[in-house]
Amino acid sequence: MSAKDLTVLIGVILIIVMLVIPLPGGLLSFLILINISLALIVILVTMNTQEPLDFAIFPSLLLLLTLFRLGLNVSTTRSILSEAEAGGVIETFGNFVTGGNPFVGFVIFLILVIIQFIVITKGAERVSEVAARFTLDAMPGKQMSIDADLNAGMITEQQAKERREKIENEADFYGAMDGASKFVKGDAIAGIVIVLVNIIFGFIIGMTQFGLSFSETVDVFLRLTVGDGLVSQIPALLIATATGIIVTRVAAEGNLSHDVTTQLFRYPKLLYIAAGTVFFLGFTPINFGLTTTIAALLAFGGFYINRAQQKQEDIQEQFEEEADESKEITSPENVVQLLNMDPIEFEFGYALIPIADANQGGDLLDRIVMIRRQLALELGVVIPVVRIRDNIQLNPNEYQLKIKGNEVAKGELYMNHYLAMSPGIEDDSIDGIETIEPAFGLPAKWVSEEMKDEAELSGYTVVDPPSVVSTHITEVIKKQASKLLGRQETQQLIDHLKESYPILVDEVTPDPLAVGEVQKILGKLLDEQVSIRNMPIIFETLADYGKMTNDTDLLAEYCRQALSAQITKQYASENYDMKVITVSPQVEKKIADHVQQTEHGNYISMDPETQQRIIEAVQQQVNQSFVQEGSPVVLCSPAVRMYLKQLIGRFLPDVVVLSYNELEPDLEVESAGVVNVS
Structure with missing residues (x-):
C-alpha cells in the first residue's frame, strides 16, 4: 500500500477519533486551517476541470469532507461548552468578524447560512437530480449511436468500448452526485442546529457552571459560537459552490476560467455600451469620479479585447488560407477538380468590370437572371447558372461567351458609350466608332453620351452596353440551347412532367424511348428554335408514334406537326398571315429522289453541283424577299422539309x-x- 493510500486511511481514522476524544485548542486550529485549505483546493480543481469525469472522485470526497467538517464541529462544540475556548483560529474569527459586537457577527453568520442553504445548496441539489435523470434517460440513445457508428465502420471496437465506458461512468457519476448533494444540504442544516445548541447551552452553562453574568456570557459564548460557525460555514460554502460548479459543467474547450473569460467577453462592443451606461450614471447623485473610472476601465477593456480578437482572426484567416493552399497543392483530388467545367461562362476584360460589379452600379447579374427566366418561358429549357468572371488575358473592352468550355461568341464594348444601330440610311453627322452589332450582325457605331440624343433624332436605335451584351447572350444561348440539354437535364424535365402526367411519361420512357432518344428529339426541336415548353403535347406525340419508329429525326417531325399552333403563332404576322417562299415540285422531287434510307436513319445524298444550285436558288429568293418584305419563311411539303x-x-x-x-x-x-432550278 502506497503512502498516499495510508494518508487517506489515517485521515478517516482521525475523523472518527475527533468524534470521541477531546482535542486541544492548538490541534483544533490546525485542523480548521486544513479544512479551509481542502475546501479551497476542491473549488479550484472543479474550476479547472473540462469535464465532470475528470473529477470523478468528487462524490466520495464530498462525503469525506462533510464528515471531517462535522467531526470538527463536534470537537469545537465540546471545547466551547466545556472550557469556554476553542483555539486561536475560532477566537480570531469571532473577534474580527463581530468587531466587538457579537450580535453583528451572529447576523453575518445567518446571512452566510441562508446563502449556502437556500441559494447554492438548493440549486446544486436540483441540478444534480435533473442531470442524473437526463443522463440515465439518454443512455439507450447513446448506446444505439455507438452501435450505429461501429456498424458503419466509423469507429473501431476499442473506440466503441471506450465510449460505452464513458457513458456508464457519466451515469454513475451523476447518480452519485444526486445522492452526495444531499450531504451538502444536511451539512447546512447541521451547521444551523450546532450553532443554536452552542448558543442555548452556552448561555445555560456560562451562567450556572461558570458563574458569569449575562453580558459576560453573551460576550464569551456568542463570540466563540459565531467564530466556530464562520470557520465551519466558509469551507462548507466553498464545497457547496464546488458542487454546483461541477454538476452545471457542460462539455467545453477549456476550464471554467477560460470559458468564463472567453464567452463573457466574446462581444467587446457590449463593453462600450456598459461603459456608456455607467458613465451617464455619474450625472445622478452617484459619485461622478467613480462612475467615470469604471466606465473608462470598461471602455479600455472593450478596446483591448476587440484588438486582440482582430489579431487572432487575422492569424486564423492567414493560417486557414495557408492550410487550404497546402491542401490544394498536396491533395490527390485537386487534379480531379480541374476536370469540372461550367456549362456557361461569361468572361470579360478589366475595363468591363463595372457592368458586373454591383458596387459600381452594374446589373449584369440581374440581367442574367432575367435571361434565364425569359428563355425558360420561350424555349421551355432551364438554362444553367452562368459563371461570370474577369479574364486579364482578354483585351480590356473584350468579352467572350463559352458553352462547355468552347468559345461560341465574343464581342467588344465601350463603357460610357452607346451602340447606335443604323436605320438603313447612314448619317455622316453622327460620329462614332464603326462596329457590327454582335447579336444580329447589323452595322452600328459606338457613340459618346453627348452624341446619343442626336443619334436618336436621326433615327438610330441607341442602346447601352449592358443591353448590348445581354441581348447578345440571349441570342447565342437560344442558338446553343440544344448543346445545353443533356441527358441529365432531359431527365429533370421528364421528372417535372411526371409530377402532373405520370401515365403519359410511363408510356414513353424508358420504353419505347430511352432518355437519350428523347434528348435527341428535344435537341432537334431546339436547333430550329421550336420551344419544348409544351412537353405534354410532345410526349403525347411520342406515345403515338414511338412504338412505330425509333428514328429520332422522323419523331421530331411528328412533334413539329403536333406543335403547329405554336409554330404558326411564332412566325405569323400580327394580321395572322405569312409571307413564304415555296419550293417547286421539281426541286422537291430532286430532294426526295436523293434520300437514302439506312438502318441508322435517313439522309440526303446529292451530288455537289445539284446541292449548290438549290442553295443558290434559295439564297436568291431569300435576298429578294428580304429587301421587299423582310425575313421570309421557306415552305415545302412534309416529306422533304427535314x-x-x-x-x-x-x-x-x-x-x-x-x-x-x-x-x-x-x-x-x-x-x-418560288425556289426552282433548271
Missing part, C-alpha cells in the same frame, strides 16, 4: 424551313417567290 433544312442549314442557318402540316389551316399564306 432534308431541305439539312441541305441549306450549314450555309443559311437563319432561314426558317416549314412544312404545310406545321401551319394552321386558317392562316393566310402568300407566296413571295
